Amino acid sequence: MINVYEQYWYPIINSFHHGETALTPHIGLSTAEYTALADTVELPPIDTQDLPQYSAxxxxxxxxxMREDELNDLTELLTDFMNTNQPYxxxxxxxxxxxxxxSQxxxxxxxxxxxxxxxxxxxDYFPQLHALNxxxxxxxxxxxxxxxxRGGDYVCRSPSCETCTSYNECFGDEV
Structure with a gap:
């Protein structure tokens, strides 16, 4: 069985501590949730104010x-497809x-x-979304x-991926 703490949570929290993410204070979680996760992966929780990248x-x-509705829509989409058997x-x-x-x-x-x-x-966390992709x-x-x-106010740029001029930007390997 895969250790989700080592495989996923540790890199996320460690990268956050080093200023290598686009995450907000406490990685977007409550202070209690962040502290519990940091303790679980054996990284000391860090007060955001103590990080060199605090202003960013x-x-x-x-x-x-300013994008709270969009954030809520994304969270709802992911929550609808999450595997509740996975920790956190x-x-x-x-x-x-x-x-x-x-932006990356x-x-x-x-x-x-x-x-x-x-x-x-x-x-592991969103198997139905993984299958859809x-x-x-x-x-x-x-x-x-x-x-x-789902009918949100988000622009679908092409009715079919095959006809989209940005096809190569959406599919394939990332560098």
């Missing part, structure tokens, strides 16, 4: 507050939603070492496409 983290938090599943949905608001590839904004590990995370669309684009198909 608080700025991200302020900007995120609801928290993972929140953390991924927050990271999805970043989702695996980078989340602090994962590579995209395949993010795909494995989706397989059967053409290996980049995860952030895939999530927004799912929100579009």
């Amino acid at each position: 983290i608080t700025l991200r938090d302020e900007l995120l507050s 599943a609801a928290q993972m949905a929140k953390v991924i939603a927050v990271a999805s608001m970043g 590839h989702l695996w980078k904004d989340l602090g994962m070492p590579e995209r395949p590990r993010l795909s494995q995370l989706f397989h 059967n053409r290996n669309m980049r995860w952030k684009r895939f999530l927004y496409r799912q929100m579009c198909e």
